[in-house]
Amino acid sequence: MLNRDEDILQAAETWQKQGHGVALATVVETWGSAPRPAGSSLVINDDGTFLGSVSGGCVEGAVVTEALDVIASGQPKMLEFGVADETAWNVGLSCGGTIRVFVEKVG
Amino acid sequence: MKLEILKELNAERAARRPVIIVTDTANGDQRLVKAADIAADPLRAELSKQLRMGKSGNVEVSGKKLFLNVYAPTAKLVIIGAVHISQALAPLARSLDYDVTVVDPRTAFASPERFPDVPLVAEWPDVALPPLNVDHYTAFVAVTHDPKIDDPALLHAFDRGCFYIGALGSRKTHAKRAERLRAQGAKDSDIARIHAPIGLDIGAVSPSEIAVAIMAEITAQLRLPPKQKEEAA
Numbered sequence: 001m002l003n004r005d006e007d008i009l010q011a012a013e014t015w016q017k018q019g020h021g022v023a024l025a026t027v028v029e030t031w032g033s034a035p036r037p038a039g040s041s042l043v044i045n046d047d048g049t050f051l052g053s054v055s056g057g058c059v060e061g062a063v064v065t066e067a068l069d070v071i072a073s074g075q076p077k078m079l080e081f082g083v084a085d086e087t088a089w090n091v092g093l094s095c096g097g098t099i100r101v102f103v104e105k106v107g
Numbered sequence: 108m109k110l111e112i113l114k115e116l117n118a119e120r121a122a123r124r125p126v127i128i129v130t131d132t133a134n135g136d137q138r139l140v141k142a143a144d145i146a147a148d149p150l151r152a153e154l155s156k157q158l159r160m161g162k163s164g165n166v167e168v169s170g171k172k173l174f175l176n177v178y179a180p181t182a183k184l185v186i187i188g189a190v191h192i193s194q195a196l197a198p199l200a201r202s203l204d205y206d207v208t209v210v211d212p213r214t215a216f217a218s219p220e221r222f223p224d225v226p227l228v229a230e231w232p233d234v235a236l237p238p239l240n241v242d243h244y245t246a247f248v249a250v251t252h253d254p255k256i257d258d259p260a261l262l263h264a265f266d267r268g269c270f271y272i273g274a275l276g277s278r279k280t281h282a283k284r285a286e287r288l289r290a291q292g293a294k295d296s297d298i299a300r301i302h303a304p305i306g307l308d309i310g311a312v313s314p315s316e317i318a319v320a321i322m323a324e325i326t327a328q329l330r331l332p333p334k335q336k337e338e339a340a
Contacts, residue, residue, distance in 0.1 A: 009120070013113050024108055028132060028174045029165060039163030039176050076135035102132050102174065107110045 008052040012043040012106050021046035021071035022106040025063050027054045027099055031082075034097035043106075046071050054101050055081070067103050076104040112139050116178065123180040123242055127154055130174045132165075150175075159330060180244045181206055182270075182329065187232065187260040188251035189216035192275070195318035196248070197225045203322060205246070210235040212256065232260040246271040246325045248305065252280075258287055265297040271328040273305040273321060 015022045025042040027034070035056035042052040042060065044067035054063060059081045070077055082098030112128070116139060119126045125142040129150065145154045153166045154175065161179045165172060184200045186193045189211035200207045210228045211217040217229040228235040241247060247264040249257040252275060261284075264272045276284060281303040288298055306320030307327070328336060 009113065009117055012108075013110075013117055016110055016113070026174075026176060028130075028163075028176075037163070038165075038174075039178075076132075078132060102130065104108055104130075104135050104137075106108050106113055 008041060008043050011051050015043070015045045016107050023067035023070045023103055024106050025054055025067055025079075025101050025103045028078075028102045029100040030097060031099075032097035034099045036099075042067075044068070044071070055099060059099075059101075063101055063103065070103045070105050074105050076102065078102055108137060112137060115139055120178055120180070123240075123244055125158055125177070125179045125244075127158060127178070128176040129154075130176065132172055132174050156332075159332060161329075183208070183239075183241070183245040184325070185210065185236070185239060185241055185245060185247050185264075187211070187247075187249040187257060188253075188275075189213070189218075189222060189227065190250055190252075192250050192314045192317050192321075194221060195315040196250075196321060197222060199315075199318050199322055200325075201225075203326070208239055210239075210260070211251065232256065232263060236260065236263045241267040241269060243268045243270060245269045246273075246328070248273045248321060248325075250275040250305070252276065254284065254287060258284070258291065261288060261301065262291060262293060265293060265300070271302065271325045272300050273302040273324065275305050276303055278304065 012022050012024060023044045027036055027038050027040045030038055036054055040054055042050055042054045042063060044050040044064050048064060048068065050064050053060060063079065066077060066079055079101045116126055116128065119141060127140045128137060129140060130137045140148055140154060142158065145151050148154055150168065157164055157175045157177050158179065161177060163176045165174050182205050184205040184207045186196060186209045189209050193209055197207050197209060208226045208228060209217065209222055210232060212229060212231045214229045217227045219227065241264060247269040249260050251257050257274060261274060274284065285298045302324060306317055307323045309320050311317045311320040
């Protein structure tokens with residue numbers, strides 16, 4: 001694995017200490033052939049910089065956008081991604097699985 | 108996640124102690140449960156099950172949907188003896204996600220040609236083992252058949268609370284080993300922790316089959332609940 005979870009969570013702590021707004025996104029549920037198991041996480045700071053992965057690349061962009069909202073509002077959010085229909089392809093999982101991602105602010 | 112929880116999580120992980128973060132996904136309420144505190148926790152059954160499996164998951168408790176995120180350290184496997192069995196055991200253990208180290212002071216055995224891509228320490232156990240930080244999340248296997256190497260290594264493993272200790276040798280060989288270890292001050296309860304003959308009894312013959320038997324036994328110790336574990340041993 002490129003980014004081990006320990007590096008990700010350490011980065012979250014470091015960014016927080018540096019005064020960044022930070023959010024943590026965690027896969028909490030998966031159905032079908034999801035690429036990353038429950039517990040996988042992504043940390044995002046208010047620059048839009050992120051580390052880790054929740055899907056192997058398919059939905060990270062959308063998670064980062066939502067995470068910036070969570071950093072601003074402080075309110076946690078539950079996101080769901082899957083291949084619902086053709087139009088969902090842009091933010092869907094090409095593998096056909098469905099995942100739920102919990103996004104929360106750190107601090 | 109509150110900063111205090113994140114800090115505590117990072118500290119526990121750095122110390123290779125398992126932790127579970129319990130999150131109420133409806134409102135974001137969160138708490139951290141250390142492995143040592145699970146027994147006294149209202150969710151002890153659910154927490155210990157998830158931790159044993161090393162898997163995060165959801166539970167529903169009195170109408171609340173809780174996400175249990177398990178942070179378990181990567182299990183280590185320390186193999187004493189760069190022998191034929193170890194050549195099969197090391198890659199098998201790596202495919203099961205163990206951090207593997209092979210220790211053998213005999214440089215003819217502990218050669219990179221025989222063990223490509225596996226960390227090798229060609230030192231005696233007293234020098235090799237302390238820096239490896241053998242701990243509760245370590246499986247420890249002694250397979251040199253040489254008491255000068257295996258015995259001090261096993262004494263080290265007793266002190267470190269390894270979740271699995273196995274040693275190669277027949278019942279007769281093991282009886283002699285137990286005598287020697289006792290003479291060196293080992294407690295009976297420590298000696299009883301050694302799995303010997305090593306590995307599940309699957310009729311293994313070749314080094315690769317013995318490696319499978321050993322990894323099966325280690326997996327059982329890591330994953331089975333305590334009662335079933337006793338039955339499997």
